[in-house]
Every structure is written in C-alpha cells, then in structure tokens.
Amino acid sequence: MSTWDVLVIGAGAVGENVAGQVVAGGLSAVIVESELVGGECSYWACMPSKALLRSGAVRRAAAHVRGSGVHQAEAPPVVDRSEVLARRNTFTSGWDDAGQVTWLENTGIDLVRGRGRLTGERTVEVTTTDGTVQLEARHAVVICTGSDAAVPAALAPAAPWTSREATSAEEIPERLAIVGGGVVGVEMATAYRDLGAAVTLLVRGRVLPGAEPFAGDLVAGTLRETGVDVRTGVSVTEAVRDAVTGTVRLSCDDGQVVVADEVLAATGRRPRTDDIGLSVVGRSDGEWLDVDDTMRVSGSGWLYAVGDVNHRALLTHQGKYQARAAGDAIVARAHGQGVADHAWGAHAATADHEAVPQVAFSDPEVASVGLTAAAAEDAGYPVRVVDYELGSVAGAALHADGYTGTARMVVDTERQVILGVTFAGPDVAELLHAATIAVVGQVPIDRLWHAVPSYPTISEVWLRLLETYGRP
Template sequence: MNDAPRTYDVIVIGAGPVGENLADRTRAAGLSTVVVESELVGGECSYWACMPSKALLRPALALADARRLPGIQRAVRGPLDTPAVLARRDDFTSHWKDDGQVGWLQSVDVDLVRGHGRLDGPRQVAVTTPEGGTVRLTARHAVAVCTGTTAALPPMPGIDDVHPWTSRDATSAKQAPRRLAVVGGGVVAVEMATAWQALGSQVTLLVRGSGLLDRVEPFAGEMVTEALREAGVDVRFGANVASVERDGAHGEVRIGLEGGARVSADEVLFAIGRAPHTGDIGLETVGLKPGGWLRVDDTCQVTGVEGGWLYAAGDVNHRALLTHQGKYQGRMAGAAIGARAKGEPVDDAPWGAHVATADHSAVPQVVFTDPEVAAVGLSAAEAEQAGRRTKVVDYDLAQVAGASLYGDDYRGRARMVVDLDRNVLLGVTFVGPGVGELLHSATVAVAGEVPVDRLWHAVPAYPTVSEVWLRLLETYRG
C-alpha cells in the first residue's frame, strides 16, 4: 500500500545525531522538515558507537584510576563485574529502543517516516516502509543525506562465513569472549581492546603497521601501546591478516598471518575503517556515482548537483568521521538551508555562521583508552607538511601538581604546536588519565586563534591538571 505523496521544505535521510541536528536547525528556521530512518532514531552513536562504547570503557578507566591511588588499591583488587557493566551498557542504549528519540523529534515538530529512503530524481525521495509500501516525498528546498558509514571488512575469501565482529558487535555483545582478536590499530581497535581486556577477555591486537593511532602524535600511540601491554593485551605490529576461518558455526576462529603465523580466538573484531553508507540511496538518479563519499563545500552542499538542493552532512562526506563534527556540520548545513530558503545572504566566510570551517583546522578528538588521548588541530608532522614555520613544545604531565591527585604512577605528556608567523596554536595533544576534560580549552585556543601572548592571561586553577597550560607557555618562552 502506498501513501499519498507528501511535500516538505526539507527532507533529511538519516535520523542519527547529524540528521537530528540538521532537522532541528531547519525547523527552527521555520521550514517544514521530515526525517527518514530505516533503523533506530538516534543512529549509530546512540546504540552501537559512542554511548555503548563509553559505557563499556568507563568502568575500565575508573578501575585503572583507582589502582593508581594508595589507600584504594586494596579495595579494588578484584575484577570488574562484567554482567553489571553490560547491564549498564544496555541502559545507556535504552535497550535498543528509540522511544525517547522519537519523542524529541515530536517535541520540535519534525515528522518521521520509517523505512529505507532513496533519492528518486531532483528533490524527490521514495521511502520503502517496513510494511512494503512506498511513501513519496518532495522537497521544496533541500534534501540532506545524513546516512553515515558502515564498518569496512576486507575482501577476504570466506570472511562472511566467519561472522566476524564489527564495531556494532563489539559494543553490543552479551558476554565477554574468552579470547578476542582485534584487527586494526585505530580508535575503535584500541578502545575495544581496552574495554574487553578489562571485562575478562584475552585480547590479541593485530596491527598491520608499526604503531597505534597513526593520525595523532606518535608518542600517543607509543604510550597507549605500553599501557595495553601492561594490562595484558598481546599487541603485535606488522601483523598482516592473510586468511580467516571458523571451525563450524560457533567454533574457534583461526587467523592466518602473512609469514605463516596463526592466531586462534573465539571471536575476531575487524576495526579497519569505515565505508560510506551510500550504495543504495539513489545517487545515480541525480547524476552521482553510488557507493562513494559525497563531496561537499563548506556549507555541506553537494558539489556537481544542479540547483544546489542536495546536502550531505556527517561521516558521509568524509570530512571528519566524528559524531561531534557531524553534529556541527548538521547545525551549519541546517542554518545555510534556512538562509537560502528565505533568500537571505549566506555567511560563507571563514568562521561564518553557515560554514563548517572547524573541519579544516580545529577538529577535536578523545580516545578513551588508559591513558586517554586528546588532540585538536594539526600534529607537528601535519604542520610541517603544510609548510608552516612552527615551534613544538612538549611537557611531562606528571610534573604538574594536579597530576599527583590521580595517583603516584601518573604518566602523561602534553604538546603544543605554535605557528611562529602568526603567534597562535595550530594543534595541541594531551596523553594521560583524565586529559579528555582538558581538550575543550585547547579547542577554544585553536579555533579562536588566540594569540600565545594572550594565553598568558588565562590563569589555570591550582592544583589541577590544567596547570599544564602554564608549564607549556613557560617552556615556549624558555
């Protein structure tokens, strides 16, 4: 059964955090808006990524913090209560029910159509509903693709028969496997290795390259590697997976490495990257190649589409595969759509009201390992590659008075990269327990292009770890 065609000012395909933020902004601009979702409203972040992964990680990090403190160590000698941690994780995901998120859409007067949405020509979207019907939608002003990404798997013979874990399985598993092999060296790989090791699994981390977290300062990956090994994770570099097979439907997984080595596990997680979720959303009907990343300008308007009605925000445009950056893009895109719909000027200058400028120079990220890694802006290598004249300043975080409050064995490091020509920060990296809470101050400094001389007047409270800012500036001055 097909519903009567419906017309809105804006159609949003994908009701994850990005689509929700974009819809919120277009609705606030007075534009009628509908979102189309084939799974749960709230998307990957709420049910299979950010929220459940951090629910799994927080007990592990809290336990590590406690074990560093004299007077508490004897009280926390036992292992984590894995069933209790998993139960709390389930609460964080609302037990994979989206009633609350649907209620929020209703509260901001955004309509919801459940089903698989596909573009069907300019400003047209056809939605196949769960019941098998079709809902046809027309947009007066814009269609926004906010479909995100899916976990990438290697094109390896027989991999489907192995039923490997992806990030979704790793964050929603109902019990800890006795042995878990993790393939990859990025954020998902190290976070899930941290979580499941703490929850009782024997974890082997198979990394193709020579280090972890290759998109941040090298010392960050080195410190995380050291900590993972101390926790009991078997970290192997130069480990190229050549084959994978499972003994029966639920038996042992055997992983063959180049060179002949083999690893056995009960489950194997492939955390080797993400692929755009654009293979079946009708891109070919508007002259675009299906299955690829969508190229956009700084207002998230898709390039190469006549009429400028198509937008893409979040992971799907490959600018910054992070929930907070996607939400930021959604806000910027929603504001730009609203301005264009009303015939108002679009403020597309750098740091303007309608552009996602921060995607280029001020992207923050926290890796929730022990120690935590927090970084924003350019690394020293990236700044050098960009031709910037810089000074790199490092400081031992353990020497900051506030670090001693975390325990006697605090290990951490801070780095800031200074643009000598403009006297502003290009990037900042912190590694150490609790450093995620330092990151926003660094993000403000980088995004705001605060002169280093002005930062001297931002006085950090004593005794907090934030006093590292003073120490970095003192080191910079020499």
C-alpha cells in the first residue's frame, strides 16, 4: 500500500487547488483521476462555453457602436462557425491534459489514473486499466469529484445532450431545443443562436430563476428579440428520438410539440458520488455531502468534500475558494496548529453562505453577488432595495448606443451595509468584483461615499445608487 499525507479523489480545478495548498504547506499529496486532469471546467464547462460565446459577444458589441462597421441591421450576426469551434478547441487543448499533468509534476503532486473508491478510514482503492492499487492517507482524504448534469426522466429516452456535448460539439445542429432556463440554458441559447442554429428555449418557471426577476426578464426579452423562441411556464412530458431521421420530438404540458435535431438537458446537476464507498462514513453513494466551513464531512475527522460535491455553491471559483480553505485547514491540523474556523477565518469558507459572486455570460450579461432582495427578506434582514438604470450613466451611454440595463443594491438598513448587488447589462461582469468586496468587507454605506468612481465609466453607477439611497 502506497502512502501520502493527503489523498485527493478528483483532479479538476478544485482537486488541483486542494493538492497544491497542502503541498505548499509541506505535506505530500496524490490525486486520483478517472478522466482528464483539469476536470469539467477546463474541458466541458467554463472555458469552452465562454470561448463559444465570446465571438458573438464581440460582434454584437460592435453592432451597438456607430462607426464600427458592423451594423445593427445585421444583428444577430452569425459568426464564423469553423473559426469559433477552432478557437474553442485551443482553450481545451484539444481535450489533451498533458499541460495539466505537467503542472502537477512541477508542483510535486503525484497522479494515479483510475477510479477511486473509499475502502476504509483514510484508505482508497483505485481501479486502473491494469488492475487495482491500494492507497493510504496519513491525514486526510478529500473528495473533489464534482457533479454531473441531471437528466429528467422525460428526456432520457431521447438521449439528450448535456452541457458536455453542447460545449464540445463539432457540428452545429440546424435546430436545437434547450430544456431549462438557468445559466447553462441561456448561455447555450446565446451561443448556438450566434452559431446559426434555430433555438427553442423551454423553461418550466422563469428565466434565470436564481437571479433578481428583472435580470431574467431582460435576458428573456433580448433572446426573443434576436430570434430565440423562448417559452416559459412549460414542462416537457415526453421526448422521442426518431430512429431513422435522428430528430427529437418533445411534447409539452401545454399541448405544444417541438421538433429539433438535438435537445439539450440544462435542468440542474447531481453529485458525482456514485460507487465511491461512502458507506465507510455512514453515507449513501449518490448523495451530496454536507460539510462544515473547513469542508470536513460532518461526523468525520479525516474525510473532506470540496467543490460541487458538497452542494454549497456549484461554481468553479467558489470551489477553488473552498479548496484554499480546506487545504490550509488540513495542513494546520496535520501540524497540530490551531484552526481559524470562525466566520471569515483563514480556514473557513464563510463567503459560501451569503457572499457568492456569479456571472451569467448571457445576452446581456448578469453579474450578481450576495443576496437577492427576496432572499434577504426571507433571511429576516431589514431591507431597502435601490434600483438604477445603467443606460443613464454616462459611461454606459459611451460604451454602447442604446445601452439598456439595470443595477440593484440590497441594503441592510440596520447595519447600513450592502447584502447583495445585481448588474444586468452589456459587459457588466467586470463591475462585479467591486461589489463583491463591498459585500464581503461589509463596507458601511457612509464609507462607500468615499470610493469615487472614475468618470466616464459604467462604475459611476455606484455613485448613482448611493445618491438614490441617500446618506445614512
């Protein structure tokens, strides 16, 4: 049996960061990976999806600036499919993980390729192409296996695409039906519309249900304006793929039928914890793993679960944040040092609770951090909501002709700090980190008046929000 200080199952961005942190802290680490080192974000999610979106976003931006040579009459412009796909492939390294493996080697992290399964306390069996190997950890085992797309039973008979197929496709279907109106649904609707597909978006509730309602409404309106058939309040009851033509027939609960060449299931995620031996810690395979703020699995002194698998915040950047906290906590415990697991402590992922930033790279972008107005009220905070039209800011008017968007600030009126911020509009993603600092730092409103935004930038919306709120 081979032994290391820390054993990590899953070599995605989260697992890599956990291993990197413990090695930097003087411990030895090994990563077990059954697919590609670099994981979902590198090959089937964040990077390829944003590469698919970027070319269309650039052309749409140019079409909204007079004199650019790209005219709004041409919108939505169809991008060069082959060039977009070729550019996408450069960001996935052609689905070759050699570069990521080199990073592991240079960092001093060992790699075992195969499927890992817990067999006892701090022990893991790995099934490889050559058989099985037994691994042992002196201090901790960390599960970083992530999540898979959840495919509804009604769609399963049609063998639908998931986000993996959508981001790695080499051929663009003439007609694409997307079931689900979350971030994956609206981003892929945007990308495939730009790539020339006829897109139908079927949404059970509202578009971007986790965001402020005005943001989802703005995105839905823009999608419709640019040719996407957005249908809200409908559910798919049956999906059948024709064995001869390969087309998919979707029956909806409102009596409508949609026929497409491909259908994408964008209806949520499930934990990738099937058959990993969770009975060792009294859990069932296939379930999410609840953890404390240092990412240690509840009831265990040696097992950690970091990233999507703990269901706290299914975002790569948040998983990497958790990885830094968990890795440092493991190092501290291994060396017999104190663990700062109090709120906002060095070993606690406190931001997971009420300070999570997220961007939907839709058309237009939606960038948010912290609590929505509804979530803040549900949590019992005394709340005041301030909205401001982004198009009224000088920097936005310069940025794009006819700029349309909204900013919202949710304020705790008792403490006079910001609980949440949402921006919906063209290119608002780069505004988000300032909002994240304000929320995480709990910067008082009266101090924010001294953070002067440069003129003329879209960031001047901060001054307008404060003016609308008034001095405490």
